[in-house]
Amino acid sequence: MSTRVEPDEAASTRKIKYGAAMSYTQIFFGILSGLIYTPWMIQEIGQASYGLYMLTISLISMFAMDFGLDAAVSRFMSKYLAEGSEEKAARFLGVAYKLFIGLAIALFIILAVVYFFLDSIYAGLTPGELDSLKVLYIIAGLFIVVSFPTKPFSGILVSHEQFLFASALHLGEKIATVVLMVTALALGYGLYALVLVNAFVGTLVLLIEYVFIRRKTTVRANFTERDPGIYKDIFSFTSWSTVTLVAQRFVLNITPSLLGMLAGSASIALFSVGMVIEGYVWTIASALGFLFLPKVSRMISRDDRGAIATLFVRIGRIQLYIVGLIVTSFFILGREFMHLWVGEAFNDSYYIALLLVAPSLVTLTQDIGNTTLIAENKVKYRAFASLIVAVISMTLSPLLIPIYGPIGAAFAICLGNTVGLVLYMNVIYYRVLKLDVVGFFRACHLKLLPGLAIYTALGWGIQQLFPATNLFGLAVKGIGFVLLYTVIMWLLAFDDSEKGLIRQLFAQVKLRILSIHHTS
Numbered sequence: 001m002s003t004r005v006e007p008d009e010a011a012s013t014r015k016i017k018y019g020a021a022m023s024y025t026q027i028f029f030g031i032l033s034g035l036i037y038t039p040w041m042i043q044e045i046g047q048a049s050y051g052l053y054m055l056t057i058s059l060i061s062m063f064a065m066d067f068g069l070d071a072a073v074s075r076f077m078s079k080y081l082a083e084g085s086e087e088k089a090a091r092f093l094g095v096a097y098k099l100f101i102g103l104a105i106a107l108f109i110i111l112a113v114v115y116f117f118l119d120s121i122y123a124g125l126t127p128g129e130l131d132s133l134k135v136l137y138i139i140a141g142l143f144i145v146v147s148f149p150t151k152p153f154s155g156i157l158v159s160h161e162q163f164l165f166a167s168a169l170h171l172g173e174k175i176a177t178v179v180l181m182v183t184a185l186a187l188g189y190g191l192y193a194l195v196l197v198n199a200f201v202g203t204l205v206l207l208i209e210y211v212f213i214r215r216k217t218t219v220r221a222n223f224t225e226r227d228p229g230i231y232k233d234i235f236s237f238t239s240w241s242t243v244t245l246v247a248q249r250f251v252l253n254i255t256p257s258l259l260g261m262l263a264g265s266a267s268i269a270l271f272s273v274g275m276v277i278e279g280y281v282w283t284i285a286s287a288l289g290f291l292f293l294p295k296v297s298r299m300i301s302r303d304d305r306g307a308i309a310t311l312f313v314r315i316g317r318i319q320l321y322i323v324g325l326i327v328t329s330f331f332i333l334g335r336e337f338m339h340l341w342v343g344e345a346f347n348d349s350y351y352i353a354l355l356l357v358a359p360s361l362v363t364l365t366q367d368i369g370n371t372t373l374i375a376e377n378k379v380k381y382r383a384f385a386s387l388i389v390a391v392i393s394m395t396l397s398p399l400l401i402p403i404y405g406p407i408g409a410a411f412a413i414c415l416g417n418t419v420g421l422v423l424y425m426n427v428i429y430y431r432v433l434k435l436d437v438v439g440f441f442r443a444c445h446l447k448l449l450p451g452l453a454i455y456t457a458l459g460w461g462i463q464q465l466f467p468a469t470n471l472f473g474l475a476v477k478g479i480g481f482v483l484l485y486t487v488i489m490w491l492l493a494f495d496d497s498e499k500g501l502i503r504q505l506f507a508q509v510k511l512r513i514l515s516i517h518h519t520s
Contacts, residue, residue: 022167073155093221104148143199247386274352388420
């Protein structure tokens with residue numbers, strides 16, 4: 001019989017802090033390298049080839065669904081470990097691996113069939129573009145199929161709170177990918193090198209994850225014992241997660257295909273650059289959310305609703321500081337940034353990015369609410385929200401793309417996200433999770449609004465007076481804007497606990513520096 005062993009919450013909090021620090025290091029490296037590398041890559045391979053590369057990724061991602069099994073591994077492993085039931089966690093892992101292997105086989109068959117219809121699906125592409133698309137499709141598709149059975153790795157690391165290792169490994173992955181891609185393109189290997197490098201580095205990362213999991217975690221997959229209850233739990237969770245994933249793919253993965261059919265490959269590149277910015281915002285703001293799944297699972301097992309409500313507000317404020325800085329700064333500097341980063345041909349990407357990130361001022365500040373839905377196995381409500389987004393976006397996009405191009409597609413997605421993920425989900429948080437949504441907005445958005453408004457007004461005025469002529473000048477101005485934002489928020493928004501957290505962070509950095517100096 002298993003006995004519940006309550007983890008050291010102080011140790012758990014330390015893991016979250018270190019994991020968050022490493023996550024942001026990884027994220028900022030990825031963003032910085034992307035900002036520098038992406039325009040150079042587009043220049044090396046051409047705008048049309050970049051569009052083909054993004055089209056390949058979106059097409060394969062459309063079919064490479066895990067039906068929510070990846071999230072299920074994180075959710076149920078965290079739940080079973082919170083309950084102290086390693087035996088059930090082992091049986092669950094055995095079932096998960098079997099299901100992922102089955103999905104990999106099915107995915108291979110689907111991708112093989114689709115390959116023979118690429119000429120018909122993308123009839124608007126030139127013969128040369130179709131040939132390139134097929135080669136990219138084969139390389140990327142084979143990697144996805146081969147790596148699919150290893151998807152439980154990330155859930156195992158999350159459930160064991162191995163955040164520092166996971167983030168450090170993915171930082172190494174980003175560094176290796178950028179270095180190898182730059183080398184390959186500089187040597188003249190061209191478009192195909194992009195997917196080959198991704199496949200090579202991705203395989204190496206999976207091998208390292210496997211070795212680490214074998215050495216540092218105790219739960220081993222049990223492939224022999226059967227537990228019908230586990231299949232029931234998985235089906236209950238993944239059936240609704242599948243609806244969510246399908247709906248999301250309709251929004252993000254079919255949109256490039258719609259643009260390819262209705263507006264041409266150049267419009268895909270414009271939309272893709274806007275999606276890159278939206279992806280950066282999502283990645284930065286959501287870096288904290290996945291860290292809290294084990295902690296929220298323990299709160300639920302103790303039926304500690306008050307702690308969840310407190311965490312909802314506390315993490316929401318931190319995320320709003322981050323999202324608020326990014327969105328308002330992009331509103332101020334984004335047009336100039338796009339011009340200097342990827343050129344005048346991508347001016348429309350500024351408006352696309354703004355439309356895609358606007359709802360994130362609410363959606364990305366409520367990760368704890370979404371994490372609680374996952375922990376309580378109430379993901380069907382998130383599925384309904386995603387369906388709302390998909391229906392609105394995919395109804396409006398074909399109507400707006402012929403008139404407004406990729407900006408029309410971005411507007412359709414923005415409206416869908418506002419209705420589905422902002423309005424509907426907040427009703428769910430209030431009625432289903434019994435969270436004080438009004439109190440949340442009062443403590444987060446209302447308290448931070450004056451500071452955000454003042455920063456936006458001052459920043460807009462400074463931008464008009466001091467335009468940048470190169471990326472270095474823009475970077476210097478951006479650093480100044482971050483300092484300005486920090487001062488304004490410190491004076492108008494930060495509460496005592498947040499100021500204490502900042503002081504503690506600086507004190508720890510100071511002690512570390514003094515320690516290094518003393519040692520040397």
